[in-house]
Amino acid sequence: MTAPHQSGPARHGADPDTDDHDLLAALLDGMDAALCAFDADGTVTHWNREAERILGWSAEEAVGRRGLAGWALRKADAEEATERLLGVMKAPGRRQVDEFALLTKDGGRILVRMQSSAVPGADGGPSGVYCAFSEVHTQIDLERSVALSEALFGDASWGVVLVDADLRPALANAHAARALRSSRTALLGRPLGDLLEQGAEELEGALQHVLASGAPPAPTELWVTVRDPGGGPTPVPERRCWRSGFLRLATPLVEEPVPLGVAWLFLDVTKTRLAEQEGARLRFRGSQLHRAGRAVAECEDPMEAAALYMEFALAGFADHALIDLLSKPEAAPESPIRLIRAAATPAGAPGQAPVAPAGGLPVPYADGHPALQAVERCGSVRAVSDRTDGWAAARKWPEGTRHALATALRSRGRTVGVVTFLRGPSRRPFDRADAIYAEDIATRVAAAIDLAAVTG
Secondary structure, eight states: OOOOOOOOOOHHHHSSSHHHHHHHHHHHHOOSEEEEETTTTTTTEEOOOOHHHHHHOHHHHHHBBBBBBTTTTTTHHHHHHHHEEEHGGSSSSSSEEEEEEOOOOSSSSEEEEEEEEEEEEESSSSSEEEEEEEEEHHHHHHHHHHHHHHTTTTTTEEEEEETTTTTTTTEEEEHHHTTTTTTTTTTTTTOHHHEEEEOOOOOOOHHHHHHHHHSSSOEEEEEEEEEESSSSSSSSSSSEEEEEEEEEEOOSSSSSOOOEEEEEEEEEEEHHHHHHHHHHHHHHHHHHHHHHHHHHHSSSSHHHHHHHHHHHHHHHTTTEEEEEEOTTOOOOOOOOEEEEEEOOOTTTOOOOBBOOOTTOOOOOTTTTTTHHHHHHTSEEEEOOOOOOOTTHHTTTTOOOEEEEEEEEEEEEEEEEEEEEEEEEEOOOOOOOHHHHHHHHHHHHHHHHHHHHHHHH
Protein backbone atom coordinates (compact mmCIF):
# COMPACT_ATOMS: atom_id res chain seq x y z
CA MET A 1 0.00 0.00 0.00
CA THR A 2 1.13 3.53 -0.60
CA ALA A 3 0.53 4.61 3.02
CA PRO A 4 3.09 3.58 5.66
CA HIS A 5 2.22 0.91 8.20
CA GLN A 6 1.92 3.28 11.13
CA SER A 7 -1.21 5.27 11.85
CA GLY A 8 0.45 8.36 13.35
CA PRO A 9 3.58 9.49 15.21
CA ALA A 10 2.14 10.02 18.66
CA ARG A 11 -0.17 7.03 18.48
CA HIS A 12 2.09 4.39 16.94
CA GLY A 13 5.59 5.40 17.95
CA ALA A 14 7.01 6.35 14.52
CA ASP A 15 7.38 9.57 12.55
CA PRO A 16 5.12 10.00 9.49
CA ASP A 17 6.69 9.89 6.07
CA THR A 18 4.43 12.56 4.66
CA ASP A 19 1.94 15.21 5.76
CA ASP A 20 -0.73 13.23 3.95
CA HIS A 21 -0.19 10.38 6.38
CA ASP A 22 -0.85 12.68 9.35
CA LEU A 23 -4.08 13.82 7.75
CA LEU A 24 -5.14 10.25 6.96
CA ALA A 25 -4.42 9.09 10.51
CA ALA A 26 -6.39 12.01 11.98
CA LEU A 27 -9.35 11.30 9.72
CA LEU A 28 -9.39 7.60 10.57
CA ASP A 29 -9.13 8.22 14.31
CA GLY A 30 -11.91 10.80 14.20
CA MET A 31 -14.45 8.52 12.57
CA ASP A 32 -17.18 6.76 14.55
CA ALA A 33 -16.77 3.53 12.59
CA ALA A 34 -14.10 0.98 13.50
CA LEU A 35 -11.51 0.93 10.69
CA CYS A 36 -8.52 -1.21 9.96
CA ALA A 37 -6.39 -1.83 6.86
CA PHE A 38 -4.15 -4.56 5.50
CA ASP A 39 -1.47 -4.46 2.84
CA ALA A 40 -1.26 -6.97 0.03
CA ASP A 41 0.49 -9.47 2.33
CA GLY A 42 -2.21 -9.24 4.98
CA THR A 43 -0.20 -7.12 7.45
CA VAL A 44 -2.20 -4.64 9.53
CA THR A 45 -1.33 -1.09 8.48
CA HIS A 46 -4.07 0.99 10.15
CA TRP A 47 -6.10 0.58 13.36
CA ASN A 48 -8.21 3.51 14.54
CA ARG A 49 -9.56 4.46 17.97
CA GLU A 50 -13.01 2.95 17.43
CA ALA A 51 -11.44 -0.42 16.57
CA GLU A 52 -9.43 -0.12 19.77
CA ARG A 53 -12.60 0.68 21.76
CA ILE A 54 -14.54 -2.32 20.43
CA LEU A 55 -11.80 -4.96 20.70
CA GLY A 56 -9.46 -3.51 23.32
CA TRP A 57 -6.31 -3.92 21.19
CA SER A 58 -4.39 -0.65 20.82
CA ALA A 59 -2.97 0.55 17.52
CA GLU A 60 0.57 -0.13 18.82
CA GLU A 61 -0.45 -3.75 19.48
CA ALA A 62 -2.30 -4.22 16.18
CA VAL A 63 -0.29 -2.40 13.50
CA GLY A 64 2.45 -4.57 12.01
CA ARG A 65 0.85 -7.93 12.85
CA ARG A 66 0.41 -10.40 10.03
CA GLY A 67 -3.31 -11.08 9.79
CA LEU A 68 -5.71 -11.43 12.73
CA ALA A 69 -5.00 -15.05 13.60
CA GLY A 70 -4.15 -15.86 17.19
CA TRP A 71 -5.01 -12.47 18.66
CA ALA A 72 -8.17 -10.99 17.05
CA LEU A 73 -9.35 -14.26 15.52
CA ARG A 74 -9.39 -17.81 16.83
CA LYS A 75 -6.94 -19.98 14.90
CA ALA A 76 -9.80 -22.25 13.91
CA ASP A 77 -11.57 -19.32 12.24
CA ALA A 78 -8.50 -17.48 10.95
CA GLU A 79 -7.90 -19.30 7.67
CA GLU A 80 -11.41 -18.86 6.31
CA ALA A 81 -11.73 -15.27 7.57
CA THR A 82 -8.35 -14.21 6.16
CA GLU A 83 -9.15 -15.78 2.81
CA ARG A 84 -12.42 -13.86 2.61
CA LEU A 85 -10.88 -10.56 3.70
CA LEU A 86 -7.94 -10.68 1.30
CA GLY A 87 -10.03 -12.25 -1.42
CA VAL A 88 -11.70 -8.88 -2.02
CA MET A 89 -8.47 -7.77 -3.75
CA LYS A 90 -9.32 -10.11 -6.60
CA ALA A 91 -12.38 -8.00 -7.39
CA PRO A 92 -11.24 -4.38 -6.84
CA GLY A 93 -13.96 -1.77 -6.69
CA ARG A 94 -16.45 -4.16 -5.10
CA ARG A 95 -17.51 -3.99 -1.47
CA GLN A 96 -17.85 -7.22 0.47
CA VAL A 97 -19.86 -7.72 3.65
CA ASP A 98 -19.05 -10.52 6.12
CA GLU A 99 -19.80 -11.37 9.73
CA PHE A 100 -16.97 -12.63 11.96
CA ALA A 101 -16.61 -13.48 15.63
CA LEU A 102 -13.57 -11.42 16.69
CA LEU A 103 -11.62 -11.78 19.93
CA THR A 104 -11.28 -8.96 22.42
CA LYS A 105 -8.11 -8.34 24.34
CA ASP A 106 -9.70 -9.63 27.55
CA GLY A 107 -10.60 -12.94 25.87
CA GLY A 108 -14.20 -12.28 24.99
CA ARG A 109 -15.82 -12.74 21.61
CA ILE A 110 -17.84 -10.13 19.69
CA LEU A 111 -19.80 -10.75 16.52
CA VAL A 112 -19.08 -7.95 14.06
CA ARG A 113 -20.27 -7.07 10.60
CA MET A 114 -17.33 -6.08 8.40
CA GLN A 115 -17.42 -4.24 5.10
CA SER A 116 -14.19 -4.59 3.13
CA SER A 117 -13.00 -3.19 -0.19
CA ALA A 118 -9.78 -3.36 -2.15
CA VAL A 119 -7.40 -0.39 -2.31
CA PRO A 120 -5.82 0.21 -5.72
CA GLY A 121 -2.09 0.80 -5.88
CA ALA A 122 -0.04 3.15 -8.07
CA ASP A 123 0.10 0.59 -10.87
CA GLY A 124 -3.65 0.12 -10.82
CA GLY A 125 -3.50 -3.26 -9.15
CA PRO A 126 -4.73 -4.00 -5.63
CA SER A 127 -2.32 -2.95 -2.88
CA GLY A 128 -4.36 -3.84 0.16
CA VAL A 129 -7.72 -3.90 1.86
CA TYR A 130 -9.60 -1.35 3.96
CA CYS A 131 -12.21 -2.68 6.40
CA ALA A 132 -14.96 -0.98 8.40
CA PHE A 133 -16.67 -2.98 11.10
CA SER A 134 -19.17 -2.60 13.91
CA GLU A 135 -20.83 -4.83 16.43
CA VAL A 136 -23.70 -6.70 14.85
CA HIS A 137 -26.22 -5.54 17.46
CA THR A 138 -25.24 -1.93 16.69
CA GLN A 139 -25.82 -2.52 13.01
CA ILE A 140 -29.13 -4.21 13.73
CA ASP A 141 -30.17 -1.26 15.89
CA LEU A 142 -29.32 1.06 13.01
CA GLU A 143 -31.27 -1.08 10.56
CA ARG A 144 -34.23 -1.14 12.92
CA SER A 145 -34.10 2.64 13.17
CA VAL A 146 -34.05 2.94 9.39
CA ALA A 147 -36.88 0.41 9.08
CA LEU A 148 -38.90 2.31 11.70
CA SER A 149 -38.36 5.58 9.85
CA GLU A 150 -39.45 4.03 6.56
CA ALA A 151 -42.55 2.54 8.19
CA LEU A 152 -43.51 5.82 9.84
CA PHE A 153 -43.12 7.75 6.63
CA GLY A 154 -44.64 5.10 4.43
CA ASP A 155 -47.31 2.91 5.96
CA ALA A 156 -48.25 4.61 9.25
CA SER A 157 -51.96 5.29 9.74
CA TRP A 158 -51.25 8.49 11.66
CA GLY A 159 -49.61 11.72 10.59
CA VAL A 160 -45.87 12.20 11.08
CA VAL A 161 -44.22 15.57 10.41
CA LEU A 162 -40.61 16.50 11.15
CA VAL A 163 -40.57 20.21 11.98
CA ASP A 164 -37.23 22.02 11.91
CA ALA A 165 -35.97 24.54 14.47
CA ASP A 166 -37.68 27.34 12.49
CA LEU A 167 -41.04 25.56 12.98
CA ARG A 168 -41.37 24.63 9.32
CA PRO A 169 -42.08 21.12 8.01
CA ALA A 170 -38.91 19.40 6.81
CA LEU A 171 -40.40 15.95 6.16
CA ALA A 172 -43.91 14.50 6.24
CA ASN A 173 -45.54 11.17 5.55
CA ALA A 174 -48.43 10.58 3.17
CA HIS A 175 -51.05 10.51 5.94
CA ALA A 176 -49.97 13.93 7.24
CA ALA A 177 -49.96 15.40 3.74
CA ARG A 178 -53.54 14.23 3.16
CA ALA A 179 -54.64 15.63 6.53
CA LEU A 180 -53.04 18.99 5.68
CA ARG A 181 -54.66 18.90 2.22
CA SER A 182 -51.31 19.15 0.46
CA SER A 183 -48.64 16.99 -1.14
CA ARG A 184 -45.57 15.76 0.73
CA THR A 185 -43.31 18.13 -1.20
CA ALA A 186 -45.64 21.15 -1.38
CA LEU A 187 -45.87 21.59 2.40
CA LEU A 188 -42.09 21.44 3.04
CA GLY A 189 -40.60 24.69 4.29
CA ARG A 190 -43.95 26.48 4.56
CA PRO A 191 -45.00 28.33 7.74
CA LEU A 192 -47.61 26.43 9.72
CA GLY A 193 -49.88 29.46 9.42
CA ASP A 194 -50.02 28.84 5.66
CA LEU A 195 -51.34 25.34 6.28
CA LEU A 196 -53.73 25.92 9.19
CA GLU A 197 -56.44 28.55 9.28
CA GLN A 198 -57.07 27.93 12.98
CA GLY A 199 -54.88 26.23 15.55
CA ALA A 200 -51.50 27.28 14.13
CA GLU A 201 -50.63 29.39 17.19
CA GLU A 202 -51.42 26.56 19.61
CA LEU A 203 -49.36 24.12 17.53
CA GLU A 204 -46.40 26.50 17.31
CA GLY A 205 -46.58 27.07 21.06
CA ALA A 206 -46.40 23.31 21.69
CA LEU A 207 -43.47 22.94 19.28
CA GLN A 208 -41.56 25.81 20.89
CA HIS A 209 -42.13 24.30 24.33
CA VAL A 210 -40.77 20.95 23.17
CA LEU A 211 -37.73 22.58 21.55
CA ALA A 212 -36.98 24.50 24.73
CA SER A 213 -37.67 21.95 27.44
CA GLY A 214 -38.42 18.57 25.89
CA ALA A 215 -41.59 16.62 25.22
CA PRO A 216 -44.82 17.44 27.10
CA PRO A 217 -45.85 14.90 29.76
CA ALA A 218 -48.82 13.59 27.80
CA PRO A 219 -50.33 13.78 24.30
CA THR A 220 -52.13 17.02 23.49
CA GLU A 221 -55.41 17.42 21.64
CA LEU A 222 -55.36 20.31 19.18
CA TRP A 223 -58.45 21.64 17.38
CA VAL A 224 -57.44 22.93 13.97
CA THR A 225 -58.96 24.11 10.71
CA VAL A 226 -56.95 23.30 7.59
CA ARG A 227 -56.71 26.00 4.94
CA ASP A 228 -58.25 25.54 1.55
CA PRO A 229 -55.51 24.23 -0.79
CA GLY A 230 -56.54 26.77 -3.43
CA GLY A 231 -55.62 29.61 -1.10
CA GLY A 232 -59.13 30.98 -0.83
CA PRO A 233 -61.33 31.09 2.27
CA THR A 234 -63.00 27.84 3.22
CA PRO A 235 -66.80 28.30 2.79
CA VAL A 236 -67.65 26.13 5.81
CA PRO A 237 -64.47 25.59 7.88
CA GLU A 238 -64.29 22.05 9.20
CA ARG A 239 -62.63 21.82 12.58
CA ARG A 240 -60.58 18.72 13.27
CA CYS A 241 -59.29 17.37 16.56
CA TRP A 242 -55.77 15.94 16.27
CA ARG A 243 -54.38 14.00 19.20
CA SER A 244 -50.73 15.03 19.04
CA GLY A 245 -47.47 13.81 20.51
CA PHE A 246 -44.12 15.58 20.23
CA LEU A 247 -40.52 14.37 20.42
CA ARG A 248 -37.53 16.67 20.43
CA LEU A 249 -34.84 15.58 17.96
CA ALA A 250 -31.15 16.20 18.58
CA THR A 251 -28.06 15.01 16.73
CA PRO A 252 -26.34 12.07 18.45
CA LEU A 253 -23.00 12.84 16.85
CA VAL A 254 -21.79 15.39 19.39
CA GLU A 255 -21.48 15.39 23.17
CA GLU A 256 -23.75 18.41 23.57
CA PRO A 257 -26.97 17.60 21.65
CA VAL A 258 -27.83 20.17 18.99
CA PRO A 259 -31.61 20.53 18.36
CA LEU A 260 -32.62 19.31 14.93
CA GLY A 261 -36.32 20.01 15.35
CA VAL A 262 -39.41 18.19 16.60
CA ALA A 263 -41.17 15.03 15.46
CA TRP A 264 -44.90 15.76 15.50
CA LEU A 265 -47.15 12.68 15.43
CA PHE A 266 -50.92 13.12 15.29
CA LEU A 267 -54.07 11.06 14.93
CA ASP A 268 -57.47 12.42 13.91
CA VAL A 269 -59.90 11.80 16.78
CA THR A 270 -62.56 14.26 15.64
CA LYS A 271 -65.39 11.72 15.41
CA THR A 272 -64.68 10.39 18.89
CA ARG A 273 -64.50 13.84 20.47
CA LEU A 274 -67.62 15.10 18.70
CA ALA A 275 -69.50 12.01 19.85
CA GLU A 276 -68.33 12.61 23.41
CA GLN A 277 -69.34 16.28 23.22
CA GLU A 278 -72.73 15.38 21.80
CA GLY A 279 -73.25 12.82 24.56
CA ALA A 280 -72.34 15.36 27.22
CA ARG A 281 -74.61 17.93 25.60
CA LEU A 282 -77.56 15.55 25.54
CA ARG A 283 -77.00 14.58 29.16
CA PHE A 284 -76.89 18.24 30.19
CA ARG A 285 -80.00 19.07 28.24
CA GLY A 286 -81.85 16.12 29.72
CA SER A 287 -80.83 17.31 33.17
CA GLN A 288 -82.07 20.82 32.39
CA LEU A 289 -85.44 19.54 31.24
CA HIS A 290 -85.77 17.47 34.41
CA ARG A 291 -84.91 20.46 36.59
CA ALA A 292 -87.30 22.66 34.61
CA GLY A 293 -90.13 20.16 35.07
CA ARG A 294 -89.63 20.17 38.83
CA ALA A 295 -89.50 23.99 38.98
CA VAL A 296 -92.51 24.46 36.72
CA ALA A 297 -94.60 22.11 38.88
CA GLU A 298 -94.53 24.78 41.61
CA CYS A 299 -95.72 27.63 39.33
CA GLU A 300 -99.34 28.69 39.68
CA ASP A 301 -99.29 30.96 36.62
CA PRO A 302 -99.03 28.92 33.35
CA MET A 303 -97.37 31.83 31.51
CA GLU A 304 -94.82 32.09 34.28
CA ALA A 305 -94.21 28.37 33.82
CA ALA A 306 -93.62 28.92 30.10
CA ALA A 307 -91.08 31.67 30.83
CA LEU A 308 -89.37 29.41 33.39
CA TYR A 309 -88.99 26.68 30.75
CA MET A 310 -87.22 29.21 28.55
CA GLU A 311 -84.86 30.16 31.37
CA PHE A 312 -83.71 26.57 31.78
CA ALA A 313 -83.49 26.09 28.01
CA LEU A 314 -81.12 29.05 27.57
CA ALA A 315 -78.36 27.56 29.76
CA GLY A 316 -75.61 26.40 27.42
CA PHE A 317 -77.96 26.61 24.44
CA ALA A 318 -78.60 30.20 23.39
CA ASP A 319 -78.04 33.81 24.43
CA HIS A 320 -81.59 35.09 24.02
CA ALA A 321 -85.12 33.73 23.65
CA LEU A 322 -88.35 35.30 22.36
CA ILE A 323 -91.91 33.98 22.71
CA ASP A 324 -94.42 35.35 20.20
CA LEU A 325 -98.06 34.19 20.25
CA LEU A 326 -100.62 34.23 17.48
CA SER A 327 -103.20 36.91 18.06
CA LYS A 328 -105.88 34.54 16.70
CA PRO A 329 -104.77 30.91 16.88
CA GLU A 330 -108.00 29.78 15.22
CA ALA A 331 -107.69 32.17 12.25
CA ALA A 332 -108.13 30.80 8.74
CA PRO A 333 -104.90 29.55 7.08
CA GLU A 334 -105.09 32.26 4.39
CA SER A 335 -105.28 35.05 6.98
CA PRO A 336 -102.16 37.18 7.60
CA ILE A 337 -100.02 35.91 10.48
CA ARG A 338 -100.01 38.36 13.37
CA LEU A 339 -97.71 37.69 16.33
CA ILE A 340 -97.78 39.34 19.75
CA ARG A 341 -94.72 39.38 22.01
CA ALA A 342 -95.45 37.31 25.12
CA ALA A 343 -91.98 37.04 26.71
CA ALA A 344 -88.38 37.99 25.93
CA THR A 345 -84.98 37.99 27.60
CA PRO A 346 -83.88 41.39 28.91
CA ALA A 347 -82.67 43.73 26.17
CA GLY A 348 -78.90 43.66 25.76
CA ALA A 349 -78.27 40.72 28.11
CA PRO A 350 -79.31 37.08 28.41
CA GLY A 351 -81.48 36.04 31.33
CA GLN A 352 -84.95 34.92 32.32
CA ALA A 353 -87.67 35.84 29.83
CA PRO A 354 -90.13 38.08 31.71
CA VAL A 355 -93.79 37.68 30.82
CA ALA A 356 -95.21 40.58 28.82
CA PRO A 357 -98.43 42.20 30.04
CA ALA A 358 -101.68 40.90 28.57
CA GLY A 359 -102.79 42.53 25.35
CA GLY A 360 -99.25 43.30 24.14
CA LEU A 361 -98.48 45.02 20.87
CA PRO A 362 -98.03 43.03 17.64
CA VAL A 363 -94.44 42.40 16.53
CA PRO A 364 -93.84 44.07 13.13
CA TYR A 365 -92.07 41.20 11.40
CA ALA A 366 -91.42 41.65 7.67
CA ASP A 367 -92.57 39.09 5.13
CA GLY A 368 -90.27 36.08 5.01
CA HIS A 369 -89.16 36.50 8.61
CA PRO A 370 -87.94 33.18 10.13
CA ALA A 371 -90.60 33.35 12.87
CA LEU A 372 -93.37 33.71 10.28
CA GLN A 373 -91.88 30.88 8.22
CA ALA A 374 -91.81 28.61 11.29
CA VAL A 375 -95.51 29.25 11.88
CA GLU A 376 -96.34 28.61 8.21
CA ARG A 377 -94.33 25.36 8.12
CA CYS A 378 -95.37 24.22 11.62
CA GLY A 379 -91.73 23.37 12.27
CA SER A 380 -88.28 24.88 12.76
CA VAL A 381 -86.39 27.44 10.65
CA ARG A 382 -82.69 28.26 11.05
CA ALA A 383 -81.07 31.55 9.99
CA VAL A 384 -77.43 32.65 9.81
CA SER A 385 -76.26 36.26 9.56
CA ASP A 386 -74.77 37.44 6.27
CA ARG A 387 -72.66 39.81 8.43
CA THR A 388 -74.14 42.94 6.85
CA ASP A 389 -74.87 45.94 9.06
CA GLY A 390 -78.39 45.95 10.42
CA TRP A 391 -79.04 42.25 9.75
CA ALA A 392 -80.27 41.62 13.31
CA ALA A 393 -82.08 44.94 13.66
CA ALA A 394 -84.04 44.35 10.45
CA ARG A 395 -85.41 41.16 12.01
CA LYS A 396 -86.22 42.81 15.37
CA TRP A 397 -83.53 40.85 17.18
CA PRO A 398 -80.94 42.08 19.74
CA GLU A 399 -77.80 43.66 18.34
CA GLY A 400 -74.99 41.21 17.75
CA THR A 401 -77.23 38.27 16.87
CA ARG A 402 -75.57 35.97 14.34
CA HIS A 403 -77.59 32.76 14.50
CA ALA A 404 -81.32 32.15 15.00
CA LEU A 405 -83.61 29.16 15.40
CA ALA A 406 -87.38 29.74 15.22
CA THR A 407 -89.66 26.85 16.26
CA ALA A 408 -93.43 26.72 16.09
CA LEU A 409 -95.32 26.32 19.36
CA ARG A 410 -97.88 23.57 18.86
CA SER A 411 -100.34 22.10 21.33
CA ARG A 412 -103.25 19.70 20.78
CA GLY A 413 -102.70 19.74 17.01
CA ARG A 414 -102.72 23.50 16.57
CA THR A 415 -100.10 26.25 16.38
CA VAL A 416 -100.30 28.85 19.14
CA GLY A 417 -97.13 30.84 18.42
CA VAL A 418 -93.40 30.65 17.89
CA VAL A 419 -90.30 30.61 20.08
CA THR A 420 -87.03 32.01 18.74
CA PHE A 421 -83.59 31.22 20.14
CA LEU A 422 -80.71 33.57 19.32
CA ARG A 423 -76.92 33.22 19.49
CA GLY A 424 -74.16 35.80 19.27
CA PRO A 425 -70.95 35.82 17.15
CA SER A 426 -68.98 33.72 19.66
CA ARG A 427 -71.38 30.77 19.30
CA ARG A 428 -71.65 28.19 16.53
CA PRO A 429 -74.69 28.03 14.22
CA PHE A 430 -77.68 25.96 15.29
CA ASP A 431 -77.63 22.38 13.97
CA ARG A 432 -80.17 19.60 13.54
CA ALA A 433 -79.66 18.34 17.10
CA ASP A 434 -80.38 21.88 18.36
CA ALA A 435 -83.61 21.95 16.35
CA ILE A 436 -84.75 18.68 17.95
CA TYR A 437 -84.03 20.07 21.43
CA ALA A 438 -85.82 23.33 20.59
CA GLU A 439 -88.89 21.41 19.43
CA ASP A 440 -88.93 19.51 22.74
CA ILE A 441 -88.78 22.80 24.65
CA ALA A 442 -91.43 24.31 22.35
CA THR A 443 -93.82 21.44 23.05
CA ARG A 444 -93.55 22.03 26.81
CA VAL A 445 -93.87 25.81 26.44
CA ALA A 446 -96.86 25.45 24.12
CA ALA A 447 -98.60 23.16 26.60
CA ALA A 448 -98.16 25.73 29.36
CA ILE A 449 -99.34 28.59 27.11
CA ASP A 450 -102.35 26.56 25.97
CA LEU A 451 -103.20 25.87 29.60
CA ALA A 452 -102.99 29.61 30.30
CA ALA A 453 -105.44 30.26 27.46
CA VAL A 454 -107.87 27.63 28.79
CA THR A 455 -107.71 28.82 32.40
CA GLY A 456 -107.68 32.45 31.39
